[in-house]
Amino acid sequence: MTRDINKLIDQMTIEEKALLTTGATMWSTNPVDRFDIPAVTVTDGPAGARGPITPGIGTQVATLCIPCGSALGATFDVPLLEELGVALGHQTRSKGARVLLAPTVNLHRSPLFGRSFECYSEDPLLSGKLAASFIRGVQSRGVATTVKHFVGNDAEFERMTINSVIDQRTLREVYLLPFELAVREGGSLGIMTSYNRMNGVYCAENRELLQDILRDEWGFEGFVVTDWFAGFTTEGAAHAGLDLEMPAPPRGYGKFLAEAVNEGRVDEADLDRAVRTLLSTFERLGALDDEPQAPMAIDLPEHRQLARRAAISSMVLLRNEKVNDQALLPLNTNGLKSVAVIGPNAERTRIMGGGSAEVMPHHRTAIIDVLRERLGAKVAVRHEAGGNIDKTTPTIDPLMVKRPDGTPGFEVVVFDGDASNNTELTRVHRPDGRILLVARNDAGVPTSSYHFKATGLITVETTGQYVVSLVEVSPCRLLLDGELVVDGASTIPARGQSFFGMGSVELTAIVDLVAGQQHELILECDATNKQWAHGAQVGLQFVEQDDPVRRAVELAAECDIALVVVGTTDDWESEGHDRDTLDLPGRQVELIRAVAAANKKTIVLVNTGAPVDMSWASDVPSVMQVWFGGQEMGHAVVDVLLGEADPGGRLPTTIPERIEHTPAYGNFPGEHGQVRYGEGVFIGYRWYESRHLPVRFPFGHGLSYTTFEIGQPDCDDTEISSDQKVTIRIPVTNIGNRAGTEVVQVYVAPRNSSVQRPKKELKSFAKVNLSPGESTVITIELSPRDFAFWNPSDIYRSVLRPQVTGESASISLNQKGFWQVDAGLYDIHIGSSSAQIAQQVVIAISNEIDLSE
Template identity: 35%
Template sequence: MSEQSKDHNARARELVSQMTLEEKALLLSGNGAWRTHAIERLGLPSIFMADGPHGLRKSLGASVAESVPATCFPTGSALASSWDTELVRQVGAALAKECQANDVQLVLGPGINMKRSPLGGRNFEYFSEDPVLTGHLAAAYIQGVQGEGVGTSLKHFAVNNQEFERMMSDSILDERTLREIYLPAFEIAVTQAQPWSVMCSYNKVNGVYASENPFLLEDILRKEWGFEGFVVSDWGAVHDRVKGVLSGLNLEMPGSGDVNRKKIIEAAQAGQLPISRLDEVVTSLVAVVLKASEHRRSGARADLNQHHALARRVAGESVILLKNEDHLLPLNVSAKKKIAVIGAFAKEPRYQGAGSSQVNPTRISNAYDELAAILGGSERLSYASGYDVEGETTAQLLDEARQQARDADVAIVFAGLPDSHESEGFDRSSLEMPEGHNRLIDVVTQAQPNTVVVLMNGSAVTLPWVNRVKAILESYLTGQAGGGAIADILTGRINPSAKLAETFPQRLQDTPTATEFPGLNQKAHYGEGVFIGYRYYDKKDLEPLFPFGFGLSYTTFAYSDLTLGAASIKDTGSLTVQLKVKNTGKLAGKEVVQLYVREEKPAVSRPEKELKAFAKVSLEPGEEKTVSFTLKPRDFASFDAALRRWSVNPGRFEILAGSSSRDLPLRKQVQVEATQVTFPKLTRESMVKEFKNHPKGEAFYSRLAKVIMGEPSPDAGQVKRTPQEERARKKADLSTLVFVNDMPVYKLVNFSEGKFTEQMLNDILAQVQ
């Protein structure tokens, strides 16, 4: 804890000691939709919270149009595609400056829930299917915002992966899956960046609402990770307010008037809520209020022109080149070629998602106008809308598009998902784009062989025409300046460098949750375990449409010279990894170097490989750079559910490096030696085979096995058997041994008909403890 944090906590404790019970209860519920309560007699002000995360949404009324104008940056799915932590940090800083200018002390973001299914209605707002990429981007975002004196609220904690019945759904999963997939991004963000606030989710986790879950809010968040801020409920996520206080939920939002305030007061007066616990929860909140008030900048102004320019630069780093056959892109703007711009999104772009993250932009650029500006006018451009606002088309609209495509030298089709297809509040029912968009692309490709498709969508879609177009740009939702960024990439003013932060499947049936998403009847069973995203496609050996980490460039890169700092390390040590990457093309560009780890002979079912580190490298033509990473013990570990801790299985691990999860040309092995091997306690319920692999139990294994197998006959070696009889005997012995090994040890008493007694079993168990 920093000295400044200690000072805020000390001041907060002093103020809380002077508060009445009623004042403490007052503070734990919001003052309306966006503010905390002030305690004027103690000089404690209120703070104002506003929606994010890709732009400020300070509400002035019921609709988005009534929120303050603010820079709309690319949404989470686009921003993550940059794989650029420094760029994300700059976005956070700009967002904070607009918060300061609008007297907002805390922004509700970033959203970092895992993309368990590509159908998740809020996937546009989240970063990735991978917790390591998500965690480091979130940490950078938080550092950027809080470095400007504005707080963040990391959300939604935890296991909040569907919109359907989100206020009541129960996320049911084992602890290993929880620890390896759904918590690490939060852990990285909390331990590296210390957000001022964490927002708990609506859903239950294994039967307990997140808003009153002591395992999540107290044991993990505060005790394990050292979280110092306050926990706020998602808006309306509170159920039992007293249980929430006892479990570590500080602030209820929005305010509930005196409804829950009375319950807190009555519970405290009845002794059901210890005053010491109440004071602790109030103090954490007051400390952040004091910190926020201290960083308030009266009269602050934000340079919105500068932020629009940043939004354009960020969008340019976030657009992914998925295909570029015959080097159709970048377009040769000096050649006097005619360009058909087709699709209503070219002039009326879909640039952000719907729901609480919706921003009232300061301005909006579109690709058609930006292309015209780059070309020096619209004389070489033609246009056809192709479809209406819902993505529906008509024969007339298709005929117009066909004619424009036929008369041009190249056609650029803008397509994707309309607003009505994905939003907070509901999940998608299909991975397909509207039929009108797909029909439009079919018509254009029949008329024009040189067709480029620019996608505007918040999350993965299927592309049935992928083999019939020459080039594809995935722009996601690129914010208010996305039109300019897309034009920059189409014309080569920017060399694309983005990579997919999620897998694009061939079809919905290939996805890990195809048979059970969303969870119905208020139950979401996470039966796929740790195998989401690329982990699933690797394990099932399924070929995705486009793999995790994939993205092309207008230049080329070569990887070489992978070196490890040691051939063998202990499970308490670290490993330095170095490699070289060279720009072998003719244009300056950026490459995202990705590092994965694979356990060769895992003790439990593990993914084939997992992302552990990444870096974005800028290279001039012919330039080569050395990239270094440091892998830590946790990068080799899996979560041991029996021991309830992270554990490294000793053995060989493979280090893989390259440009995507399916393109890893560099590989080397390292041996990891165990120094902290801990074995689970042997009990009556332990299986016989568990004794064999236990340092104290192995001495008793043969004795336990012989209870069923029996002692070999003294004349066994003298019995003459035919080869067939010998094979049959060995097969029978093996079958019996397998049966015995999987048997709980207490069953030996019954199977031996009492020859192996309860006392014998107890004596053995006493000796192995």
């Protein structure tokens, strides 16, 4: 049913209109029953549609889990991203939602950024092109995207309040570009503002961003929503163009916005504009006719195949040297008798990062399990973890804990008031050791003034000493077999990084447990203070007595091949905090070098979402970056290892030799409430090339199992004007003996410039899959914008140019910057990475071009 939105707005009261500008719950907007306007449900996120549940809290519904953002960046595959978008649009609808809080297009400014895994790349064009394609796919299913986080949220440090200081040229050329492409080419129906301030003004109330640039320049017609719990002022946000504040309860919109309109502090036209934008978007989606729908788990075979194909397409073969005149990869299984699979992530393969991007996948696949299945009984696949890399003690697994009635998990009994009150309010169930209660999610649980007791019966397989741990959000005590073992209530511990910065540092104790015997574990929690969640994370881990590295080395020496799976976890790489170092956690570097010394046929798989130190890479013949590859990761890795698929990925971000070489070093993550983007436009490969700094592996790098030749490009016209594009045709041939994948990358390099510019910048790319001997021709177009830089200088237009052209000079405070193309020669570099250029074309621009005219 089509609604007359303007007529609807005219009939609504100020209070009803204001109600629409804020959330009713954590994951839904407010309904207006008088006009049959339903609540609209939103859901995270980039790696899968989780549904209306906060990660780690409450019972989640399983969903498709696709590879993380950096893995998708590594695909360099625009059509694939649209396919993934269609699948996530379908999954979003299955969760009863109409808005997907994705994609994340912040940039890899520093490899230490805690959410690097969630973002596509260090390169703004690659990020924007992939995001636009993903958005088109999602929105084709009647689901709006909210490209995020707009803008300058490229670290987790003090993210709620920090001031990102970015000059106008850097802002336009680098950090705004992915959002611009998401709007102009992707048609995104939503934008999510970031928490931080941008040049002194919170992004949620920054009119230059939300109105001048987003709407007036880019033609954005969708809605702008805050990040969750973002702070702002009512008047400032309304004037700037913010449409929706999330989640409930409101802090600046809703009843506060109604009061501001009634008191004349906010123009009612600003309120009407926000409501019109929201209702028009929901009408366009068909959401105004929706009936409430319970979240469903839809596990489709085609979605599994797509996730597997995406993971394969993301894997970057960094190094593949020959041993005994043969490359280790793909594995030659002829005569293969044994494989040592070593490393902490071989059995516990990490498929996603932490924070709001977490989902409960339909299933998980571990690399070692799939390898055993595929190699069969003829090859002995043996395993040693080689050590522990957990940042905190692993959460108690559902397989080792039962409720008193024998079902898996913890029984949680909620009582009224403090510990002196035994009046029971309700009972809830938690499947594992993450025992958090949220009033909005758990029926019968109040917002404050209660306490609870969670009881679980623990059974372990090995007798010995165990670490039992507690990370609390509110004061808790942990009792084992009736004895107090961890006390986080008598003295409140310091705050740590867990639970988005709300959790405490980890408290631990060593306990003795007997195999096969039930041990009663009780968590007592004081929830009398008012906050959004109460409880704790309870962990348990066996204390190793033998040296795990020694055992791993002994195994490696006994086997034909050693496969070492190293990496991080969703605790090390997560929303809420940045990493402190590039180093692999634990003793993993020692493990790699010791195994490689024991077995010359050593392959290392790097299971991370962001770059790590790879100073050890030259010590091993083969290295492959496999990222956080989603639910089908195990199958995809083994497909590539066995040569049933070609490693299709290329690095979307540079792997540096050392952290001190990185562009933001010295200006990351910030200090005294401010972060200065001092490297300017020189992000990623632009920085290393301009500063002549060596790197471990360059942007765009990635090997195939075959060999490609990029032929001499053909160009119809080597001159360009303001209304003319240059078309370049590039022949590519697979000259090897296997089918494979190549990514052709096109960079523009100005020979001279009126401003300091990077040596070259990525302006186009194309991915091809070719059979042995097959050739194809890639056609790319370059427009004047691809040669331009942002000129923020008013004095150029008002004073300097009139002196040359004879125009009358004038100075206006309202004049804006503009895209400028210098006259001169430009080299078009065509290659397979930023460091491996195969061909070159020269383009001449005879006259300076002002693209605003």
